[in-house]
Amino acid sequence: xxxxxxxxxxxxxxxxxxxxxxxxxxxxxxxxxxxxxxxxxxxxxxxxxxxxxxxxxxxxxxxxxxxxxxxxxxxxxxxxxxxxxxxxxxxxxxxxxxxxxxxxxxxxxxxxxxxxxxxxxxxxxxxxxxxxxxxxxxxxxxxxxxxxxxxxxxxxxxxxxxxxxxxxxxxxxxxxxxxxxxxxxxxxxxxxxxxxxxxxxxxxxxxxxxxxxxx
Amino acid sequence: xxxxxxxxxxxxxxxxxxxxxxxxxxxxxxxxxxxxxxxxxxxxxxxxxxxxxxxxxxxxxxxxxxxxxxxxxxxxxxxxxxxxxxxxxxxxxxxxxxxxxxxxxxxxxxxxxxxxxxxxxxxxxxxxxxxxxxxxxxxxxxxxxxxxxxxxxxxxxxxxxxxxxxxxxxxxxxxxxxxxxxxxxxxxxxxxxxxxxxxxxxxxxxxxxxxxxxxxxxxxxxxxxxxxxxxxxxxxxxxxxxxxxxxxxxxxxxxxxxxxxxxxxxxxxxxxxxxxxx
Numbered sequence: 001x002x003x004x005x006x007x008x009x010x011x012x013x014x015x016x017x018x019x020x021x022x023x024x025x026x027x028x029x030x031x032x033x034x035x036x037x038x039x040x041x042x043x044x045x046x047x048x049x050x051x052x053x054x055x056x057x058x059x060x061x062x063x064x065x066x067x068x069x070x071x072x073x074x075x076x077x078x079x080x081x082x083x084x085x086x087x088x089x090x091x092x093x094x095x096x097x098x099x100x101x102x103x104x105x106x107x108x109x110x111x112x113x114x115x116x117x118x119x120x121x122x123x124x125x126x127x128x129x130x131x132x133x134x135x136x137x138x139x140x141x142x143x144x145x146x147x148x149x150x151x152x153x154x155x156x157x158x159x160x161x162x163x164x165x166x167x168x169x170x171x172x173x174x175x176x177x178x179x180x181x182x183x184x185x186x187x188x189x190x191x192x193x194x195x196x197x198x199x200x201x202x203x204x205x206x207x208x209x210x211x212x213x214x215x
Numbered sequence: 216x217x218x219x220x221x222x223x224x225x226x227x228x229x230x231x232x233x234x235x236x237x238x239x240x241x242x243x244x245x246x247x248x249x250x251x252x253x254x255x256x257x258x259x260x261x262x263x264x265x266x267x268x269x270x271x272x273x274x275x276x277x278x279x280x281x282x283x284x285x286x287x288x289x290x291x292x293x294x295x296x297x298x299x300x301x302x303x304x305x306x307x308x309x310x311x312x313x314x315x316x317x318x319x320x321x322x323x324x325x326x327x328x329x330x331x332x333x334x335x336x337x338x339x340x341x342x343x344x345x346x347x348x349x350x351x352x353x354x355x356x357x358x359x360x361x362x363x364x365x366x367x368x369x370x371x372x373x374x375x376x377x378x379x380x381x382x383x384x385x386x387x388x389x390x391x392x393x394x395x396x397x398x399x400x401x402x403x404x405x406x407x408x409x410x411x412x413x414x415x416x417x418x419x420x421x422x423x424x425x426x427x428x429x430x431x432x433x434x435x436x437x438x439x440x441x442x443x444x445x446x447x448x449x450x451x452x453x454x455x456x457x458x459x460x461x462x463x464x465x466x467x468x469x470x471x472x473x474x475x476x477x478x479x480x481x482x483x484x485x486x487x488x489x490x491x492x493x
Contacts, residue, residue: 139247149255151248161244168240172232176224189226193233 003185006192013195013202014053017046020206027209034084035155038208041077044070068110068120075102075127078163082134085156089141098130114178124174128167135164155208162204166197275449287339294335302328345392353388354380357395357413364399364411371410378417390454391424391478397447398426398474406430406472417480424476432466 024031024039031039048070055063079102083095102123109123110116138160142148151157173190180186305325312318340346341359348356354376361372382388395413402408408430416423438448451474455462458478465473 136243139243143247143251143254146251146254146258151251164244165237165240169233169237172229172236176229180224186226186229190229193230197237 003188006188006195009192010195013199014049016199016202017042017049020202020209021046023206024209030212031209032155032213034081034213035209037077037081037084038155038159038205041074041081042202042205042209044073044077048073062117064119065110065116068106068116068123071120071123071127072103072106075106075130078131078134081156081159082138086134086137086141089144090137098133102126102130119177119181121174121176121178124177125171128171128174131163131167132171135160135167150214153211153214155211155213158204158208158211162201162208165204166201169197170194272449272453275453279450287343290335290339294339295332298328298332298335302332348388348392349385352382353391354415356388356392357415360392360396360399361411361413364403367403370403370408373410373412375412375414376417377415380415380417383422387458387478390458391476394424394451394454394476395426397450398428398472401447402428402430402472406432408471419480421480422478424478425474427471427473429471432468432470432472434468435464435466 020039020042024035024042028039048066052063052066055061055066076099079095079099087095105126106120106123109120113122114120138156142151142157148154148157173194177190180190302325305321305328309318309321309325312321345356345359347359357374361374364370364372383391399411402411406428408428410429412425412427414423414425416425438445452462455476458476460476460478463475463477465475
């Protein structure tokens with residue numbers, strides 16, 4: 001893939017975060033206890049994105065360490081959102097275990113396995129698996145309870161679906177990310193695909209913030 | 216395109232894997248949505264069936280009450296009412312008679328009419344709520360019921376009780392009795408049977424009540440499909456449901472009727488529990 005096209009896709013993906021931001025800001029007053037953390041997730045993504053742009057293209061400073069910080073923040077927010085709704089069938093102990101396991105994985109990835117200045121391939125892959133697990137648990141819970149007939153009004157349905165699609169498709173890219181970094185052309189292509197998936201995820205987050213839960 | 220790296224993985228191959236994973240994720244979500252909608256549809260259908268059954272039951276209860284009132288009114292009017300009118304006429308006649316000697320047969324006739332009125336009233340009261348059921352329990356009430364059928368001399372009636380009999384809560388005994396009463400009434404009215412057999416079997420875990428006649432039977436499935444189902448069948452089914460009992464019907468045209476009701480013994484037991492009645 002052409003480097004300029006890949007960069008354009010990446011920039012467009014970064015700007016697409018503006019959509020959920022605007023929807024979240026306009027509807028702030030009516031956001032529910034589930035939607036507010038989703039909005040914080042968007043803010044967190046934009047904050048790290050801006051910091052990365054400032055450090056990289058403008059200050060020409062390595063910015064890969066930001067991915068380590070972003071991953072931890074993103075997982076903590078997703079963990080908190082899912083914990084609010086999935087304590088049945090899951091239990092407190094499951095959430096504590098996933099949190100501790102992830103924090104250990106993130107520390108090991110940053111300090112030992114991948115390195116602070118490399119892409120956190122292991123932590124991000126582990127995060128993907130855990131988030132996919134939460135999404136599947138959400139679907140299972142819906143089938144067990146049959147309490148929400150109109151899923152399109154449930155913000156967590158859109159968050160789960162967006163994350164399910166984004167993390168499932170991105171998992172392979174996270175796993176191989178550190179192996180392809182030397183192949184610049186492929187690296188650009190891979191991150192362009194990732195940027196497209198990320199844009200879709202932002203669209204799902206926009207819907208999650210847009211809907212008015214009625215169930 | 217087609218660049219290689221440390222892994223020897225080409226971009227098209229990677230893209231293929233990404234698309235495969237993406238398709239899998241979309242398939243999971245699609246399956247979930249379709250399955251969830253289907254479950255909701257099923258749940259809605261079940262709710263509709265339950266509501267329809269509830270409606271039928273309500274209608275049956277209401278028509279039963281109406282029928283009972285009509286029967287009671289007719290019994291009072293045609294039976295006791297006419298007897299008392301006749302008694303009153305006799306008493307009026309006595310007023311106009313000048314000698315005691317001549318009034319004696321009239322007094323005696325009036326007394327007979329009053330006796331008959333009392334007897335009719337007792338029978339009516341017993342039909343409405345058998346005193347033997349409350350006082351002596353289910354077996355005694357069933358004995359009374361079968362005895363009354365025997366008196367008609369049209370059917371051979373047999374009541375068998377096995378196992379260690381215990382008294383159950385009043386409403387439980389009453390439900391079983393009403394089922395037996397309903398079945399006997401149906402047999403007498405429609406079955407053209409010559410024998411009736413009732414059996415109460417007190418087992419360690421369950422109480423089994425079985426009923427059979429050698430009548431003409433009926434097509435159970437067709438009866439169940441009828442839009443306006445017979446009250447008797449609904450009445451028996453709903454009573455069994457309240458008792459948490461299993462109900463088995465076995466009947467077909469020309470094959471008589473066999474019914475088995477298996478009632479869990481852990482249902483409420485009468486306050487004077489374990490008084491042996493067997």
